[in-house]
Amino acid sequence: MAYALESICLFSSLNNEQLKKLRQMSSIVKFNEGNIIFYEGDSPSYLYFLLEGLVKIYKYDNKDSITILDYYYTQALIGEAAVLGQIPHSATAECDTNSTVLVVEYKKFAKEFLHNPQISTQIIMHLVEKIKSLQGSSLPRTSMQKVAKLVHENSEIFKKLKKYKIAAILNMTPETFSRNLKTLKKEGIISYGSGFFDILDSDKLLRKFENCH
């Protein structure tokens, strides 16, 4: 699949000539499940923009276990904190499924685009949006609210990912996730089976997580 860079909101303000320059300093890379995009401690040289797939961000604990900080499963900048601040990556980014990533050489990008107020505004807005979404993600209290929110906002994900991966994204066990989906099905709000997933009653669904912003 070909990706149109101009359809990425971050670059939507660029004209054709600028898009051409952007293409020259970037490439679209396909990663396989388990591939590492960058390691904790790496000095950042690239701006990564997830186009498709699932990427998890984690740190190693003192032991051999890891702590997952975040999942990305929609288009988003990854690890931008490090490259924008020119500090080492504070966590590792690993593809949790086959993923497609736009990789931009940061030095060239900074030289060409970062002084462009439209781009820098877009980047600030991107950071601001991320802050808002992180603040929002601290709200939904119950597991049902989290499930209902995801179903409403991104039901496509149910066709793309195994349930245990979605459960991990929502930071709950597969068991809890399964029980919540079952409840939604029993109440006639959704319908799902092998290969299909449908929302039957959007209004009832909304009521499951309203007042969670």
Next chain:
Amino acid sequence: MAYALESICLFSSLNNEQLKKLRQMSSIVKFNEGNIIFYEGDSPSYLYFLLEGLVKIYKYDNKDSITILDYYYTQALIGEAAVLGQIPHSATAECDTNSTVLVVEYKKFAKEFLHNPQISTQIIMHLVEKIKSLQGSSLPRTSMQKVAKLVHENSEIFKKLKKYKIAAILNMTPETFSRNLKTLKKEGIISYGSGFFDILDSDKLLRKFENCH
């Protein structure tokens, strides 16, 4: 108390002349408990930097209740998302104790400083730090880990705020908070009473929340 603007990390790179200009476009405002700094929906005209006190950020639910998004209790920019993005405030900021806030006229600030790469870098770094801290705050699972982390990182707060306010900051009930403190005291890790609060065993304290980054 007089605040030295140059001691604020955000402005640490400014020279004396720039600091003078900053003083001319800003003022230090003392708010009382319950005062509103800005309302959800307000168009932002000022950059707010909390110097001292406790500020809560919340939204109104569909009903008359509110949902608290965040508390600020150390030096930090407040509501910067709105002013930097020039969009209405997405939530209300209310002082939860008497608080001191540096209020900067944004238009003048933008004109004078925003093109300054040192300042814009500091702002980007500030946003980046906020993202990191928000990501981190999604981690500490148990209430004990949250309490131990706060005791370690900011034991001063126990001398400044009532326990029920600290419990609210940690998003737990006063009962749970009290029980966790009691446990820490019983294990000889901390000592507290009317007017004092001390850490007795830093190592044991660390072990209470290590692997929470």
Next chain:
DNA sequence: CGATACATTGAACAAATTCAAAGCTGGTGG
């Protein structure tokens, strides 16, 4: 000395995780 606000404690309750077991499903080799 009250009164009010805050803190602590105990017991019942609710939500989610953990553990264990059983049920599906899709791919592979016989």
Next chain:
DNA sequence: CCACCAGCTTTGAATTTGTTCAATGTATCG
């Protein structure tokens, strides 16, 4: 083509963690 197997999903029961509710304790301020 079918049986099997590994990986994933679902279900149930026990357990853990934190909240809620109720009661009691404590401190401070008029």
